[in-house]
Amino acid sequence: MDAPKEIFLKDYKMPDYYFDSLFVGEEKTIVSSKIIVSPRIEGHSHPLVLDGRDVKLLSVKVDDKDLKAPSGTFTLEIVTEICPQNNTSLEGLYKSSGNFCTQCEAEGFRKITFFQDRPDVMAIYTCRIEADKTLYPVLLSNGNLIEQGDLEGGKHYALWKDPFKKPSYLFALVAGQLESRDDTFITSSGREVSLRIWTPAQDLPKTAHAMYSLKAAMKWDEEVFGLEYDLDLFNIVAVPDFNMGAMENKSLNIFNSKLVLASPETATDGDYAAILGVIGHEYFHNWTGNRVTCRDWFQLSLKEGLTVFRDQEFSSDMGSRTVKRIADVSRLRNFNSHRSYGTSIRPHSYIKMDNFYTVTVYEKVCAEVVRMYKTLLESSGFRKGMDLYFKRHDGQAVTCEDFFAAMRDANDADLSNFLLWYSQAGTPNVKVVSSYNSEAMTFSLKFSQGVPATPGQHVKEPMFIPVAVGLLTSSGEDIPITSVYHDGTLETVMENGQPVFTTILKVNKKEDEFVFANIAERPIPSLLRGFSAPIRLDSDLTDEDLFSLLAHDSDGFNRWEAGQILSRKLMLSLVADFQQSNPLVLNPKFVEGLRTIIRDPSLDKIMDLMEVADPDAVHAVRSFIRKELALQLKEEFLSTVINNRSSEPYTFDHENLARRALKNVASVCPFGELTLDHPYLASLGDEELTNLALDEYKSATNMTDQVAALAAIAQNPGLAREEVLLDFYQKWSDDFLVVNKWLSLQAMSDIPGNVVNVQNLLKHPSFDLRNPNKVYALVGGFCASPVNFHAKDGSGYKFLGDIVLQLDKLNPQVASRMVSAFSRWRRFDDYRQALAKNVYEIASKSLA
Numbered sequence: 001m002d003a004p005k006e007i008f009l010k011d012y013k014m015p016d017y018y019f020d021s022l023f024v025g026e027e028k029t030i031v032s033s034k035i036i037v038s039p040r041i042e043g044h045s046h047p048l049v050l051d052g053r054d055v056k057l058l059s060v061k062v063d064d065k066d067l068k069a070p071s072g073t074f075t076l077e078i079v080t081e082i083c084p085q086n087n088t089s090l091e092g093l094y095k096s097s098g099n100f101c102t103q104c105e106a107e108g109f110r111k112i113t114f115f116q117d118r119p120d121v122m123a124i125y126t127c128r129i130e131a132d133k134t135l136y137p138v139l140l141s142n143g144n145l146i147e148q149g150d151l152e153g154g155k156h157y158a159l160w161k162d163p164f165k166k167p168s169y170l171f172a173l174v175a176g177q178l179e180s181r182d183d184t185f186i187t188s189s190g191r192e193v194s195l196r197i198w199t200p201a202q203d204l205p206k207t208a209h210a211m212y213s214l215k216a217a218m219k220w221d222e223e224v225f226g227l228e229y230d231l232d233l234f235n236i237v238a239v240p241d242f243n244m245g246a247m248e249n250k251s252l253n254i255f256n257s258k259l260v261l262a263s264p265e266t267a268t269d270g271d272y273a274a275i276l277g278v279i280g281h282e283y284f285h286n287w288t289g290n291r292v293t294c295r296d297w298f299q300l301s302l303k304e305g306l307t308v309f310r311d312q313e314f315s316s317d318m319g320s321r322t323v324k325r326i327a328d329v330s331r332l333r334n335f336n337s338h339r340s341y342g343t344s345i346r347p348h349s350y351i352k353m354d355n356f357y358t359v360t361v362y363e364k365v366c367a368e369v370v371r372m373y374k375t376l377l378e379s380s381g382f383r384k385g386m387d388l389y390f391k392r393h394d395g396q397a398v399t400c401e402d403f404f405a406a407m408r409d410a411n412d413a414d415l416s417n418f419l420l421w422y423s424q425a426g427t428p429n430v431k432v433v434s435s436y437n438s439e440a441m442t443f444s445l446k447f448s449q450g451v452p453a454t455p456g457q458h459v460k461e462p463m464f465i466p467v468a469v470g471l472l473t474s475s476g477e478d479i480p481i482t483s484v485y486h487d488g489t490l491e492t493v494m495e496n497g498q499p500v501f502t503t504i505l506k507v508n509k510k511e512d513e514f515v516f517a518n519i520a521e522r523p524i525p526s527l528l529r530g531f532s533a534p535i536r537l538d539s540d541l542t543d544e545d546l547f548s549l550l551a552h553d554s555d556g557f558n559r560w561e562a563g564q565i566l567s568r569k570l571m572l573s574l575v576a577d578f579q580q581s582n583p584l585v586l587n588p589k590f591v592e593g594l595r596t597i598i599r600d601p602s603l604d605k606i607m608d609l610m611e612v613a614d615p616d617a618v619h620a621v622r623s624f625i626r627k628e629l630a631l632q633l634k635e636e637f638l639s640t641v642i643n644n645r646s647s648e649p650y651t652f653d654h655e656n657l658a659r660r661a662l663k664n665v666a667s668v669c670p671f672g673e674l675t676l677d678h679p680y681l682a683s684l685g686d687e688e689l690t691n692l693a694l695d696e697y698k699s700a701t702n703m704t705d706q707v708a709a710l711a712a713i714a715q716n717p718g719l720a721r722e723e724v725l726l727d728f729y730q731k732w733s734d735d736f737l738v739v740n741k742w743l744s745l746q747a748m749s750d751i752p753g754n755v756v757n758v759q760n761l762l763k764h765p766s767f768d769l770r771n772p773n774k775v776y777a778l779v780g781g782f783c784a785s786p787v788n789f790h791a792k793d794g795s796g797y798k799f800l801g802d803i804v805l806q807l808d809k810l811n812p813q814v815a816s817r818m819v820s821a822f823s824r825w826r827r828f829d830d831y832r833q834a835l836a837k838n839v840y841e842i843a844s845k846s847l848a
């Protein structure tokens with residue numbers, strides 16, 4: 001019923017939309033709306049169909065009379081009644097901690113009033129809010145505050161008008177007891193913008209980093225894209241109950257508190273980084289999403305891909321580009337296995353918007369597609385494309401083809417079949433074979449590509465893949481590249497008359513060969529530098545080549561990647577040994593390689609590479625490698641811990657982030673969010689090292705160090721674990737964001753039979769099934785545990801199945817995000833497949 005294709009009514013446009021009044025009250029909320037409707041084509045006879053869900057219609061008037069629609073422009077007045085206090089879906093108008101707030105993307109507006117709730121219906125909104133003045137002293141909506149005043153009976157009102165046309169999904173309203181941190185930003189053209197971040201009074205001290213992030217984002221968008229903020233006021237409101245991370249409503253961004261509130265004592269480096277990125281993301285939507293919006297929801301990647309790309313670039317410029325790229329690509333790969341099952345970044349159909357947001361590679365792959373434009377056109381060409389995009393489409397609702405056309409036309413570029421990235425599902429598999437000809441002094445790279453068949457798309461066409469390549473000498477120096485043969489012609493690849501060290505090969509045939517000229521020795525190719533395309537690459541690099549890249553590549557990303565490939569190889573061969581009950585022995589070369597390098601791959605990536613994932617084998621091998629490395633590299637790890645301690649006050653900058661990350665990987669936990677990666681030293685579980693972690697825990701002056709130490713101690717069952725978990729809870733029971741870390745840490749634990757602990761935690765006073773953050777921490781955390789979620793007795797799957805059925809009644813969007821944990825069942829062995837399939841089908845049927 002909600003599919004946009006069915007509600008096809010392009011003939012109407014609503015240039016003016018007016019919330020005559022919106023009365024918010026404790027029992028019912030009355031919404032009166034006044035819409036000026038004009039036909040797009042004069043004299044047609046199409047009916048006007050409006051969307052509405054869970055709203056009680058009180059009255060409808062057309063031009064102040066009965067319901068007959070006149071043929072020209074007319075005024076439609078609708079009064080509805082809704083109950084935000086009972087709205088647990090957190091879509092439409094709902095209550096969070098006593099305050100009213102809205103979430104309208106994608107189809108929440110229809111839960112407030114009847115409307116053509118689709119993104120190509122753009123209108124000017126005026127909104128008048130009335131409410132009790134003591135209970136709801138702050139009344140906010142989009143745009144500018146035109147008027148406010150007191151009313152009889154202890155009430156007051158506020159009238160807001162947004163001068164920009166917008167789709168209904170960007171409408172927002174907040175009413176509640178909030179206070180603000182205020183600041184100003186002077187735009188490059190000299191306008192002063194008031195910035196306000198709203199939270200309950202006691203949280204205001206924790207908004208400093210959010211304000212810093214907002215101002216940095218505003219400045220960055222001016223410098224990099226010449227984009228200035230377009231109103232005099234920008235509001236951010238933090239609410240504790242929110243399905244997603246945040247929402248880019250015009251001039252009134254609403255955030256999950258988790259992505260606003262931070263102090264060194266309560267937030268980790270990962271939290272600080274996430275806040276910077278998401279504040280940037282929502283702010284950047286003002287141009288990419290709001291000023292230029294999507295024609296329909298199939299174009300979601302138009303705004304999300306571009307805006308995620310922009311926030312990634314922003315975070316890179318604010319910190320370390322390589323670290324950021326590694327983090328983004330790791331996340332993309334964990335996520336990417338969904339995509340192999342047939343969702344392209346622009347699907348052809350969907351049943352339910354909830355699933356669309358979770359199953360589509362809404363967050364990440366689409367940003368990679370945008371990144372490829374930049375790789376192909378370079379920064380300056382990309383900027384020209386953006387400028388043309390805004391020049392052509394400001395104020396419009398457009399498609400991915402429009403963005404493509406702007407990029408192409410601004411650069412006069414031949415982008416060939418690039419658009420396939422939007423329609424063709426599945427990750428391309430690319431194979432490279434290299435050969436060196438010493439007589440001709442040429443080095444050849446032969447690519448062959450294939451996209452696996454996906455449901456409904458059996459025959460695939462070759463894609464247009466930018467492959468960034470550099471060549472290294474045997475001692476690790478970059479080789480200057482001057483010219484490359486391709487398709488029988490010799491192309492010079494110099495820049496300003498100078499040879500380059502990285503060149504972009506445009507692979508777009510099933511088989512494509514590139515030959516580098518003037519290469520004096522057999523080079524080691526550094527392929528797909530910076531992960532220049534979202535593909536799976538299989539090369540003929542030897543272990544020796546990989547060790548050399550690991551040690552010397554001038555591309556930081558590829559140094560890390562070489563380490564990844566080496567450890568994957570090592571793990572795969574150990575998994576095979578484990579499955580055949582052979583003794584496990586760690587390759588000494590690898591240990592040596594690792595003496596110089598740090599991280600290791602996440603479990604999911606390994607599982608992705610295995611034909612049939614075997615969680616038990618992966619877990620056993622992983623623990624073995626970890627312990628073995630800790631044992632053999634104990635001295636190095638210990639000195640890493642000691643050398644990277646600091647007594648300085650917490651600062652969020654690259655140097656300190658890197659220092660804490662190193663210390664915590666060695667002793668305790670890795671960089672960023674809590675993950676499955678376990679600290680090395682603590683994996684030995686001996687008393688000396690447990691005491692080291694306890695010391696780290698007790699002496700920690702910030703949450704990054706504290707939670708990392710806690711995680712280290714908590715990985716080994718026993719008294720120390722119980723005591724330290726209790727201590728942490730008692731310390732932080734008043735801070736719900738910190739308590740969520742405590743929940744997720746226990747949920748993710750590998751300790752045997754953990755499902756029982758998680759079931760008990762569901763009954764813990766700190767847990768509430770209606771709060772999405774708590775569900776993501778506890779239930780989501782559990783589903784990330786390879787051992788307990790995938791337990792052979794099926795207890796993990798059953799647990800999730802039961803929860804999903806309960807959740808679906810309260811909040812379908814959160815339920816559907818949790819169901820996605822099942823989506824990998826196809827990869828597991830027969831036994832687990834059967835288990836998961838059963839539960840998945842029951843759970844997903846109830847959601848469809």
Ligand code: PHE
Binds near residue numbers: 244247281
């Ligand atoms: N559009 C939001 C963002 O970019 C994400 C979101 C989608 C939020 C759907 C709520 C509902 O951050």
Ligand code: ZN
Binds near residue numbers: 281285303304308
């Ligand atoms: Zn977004």
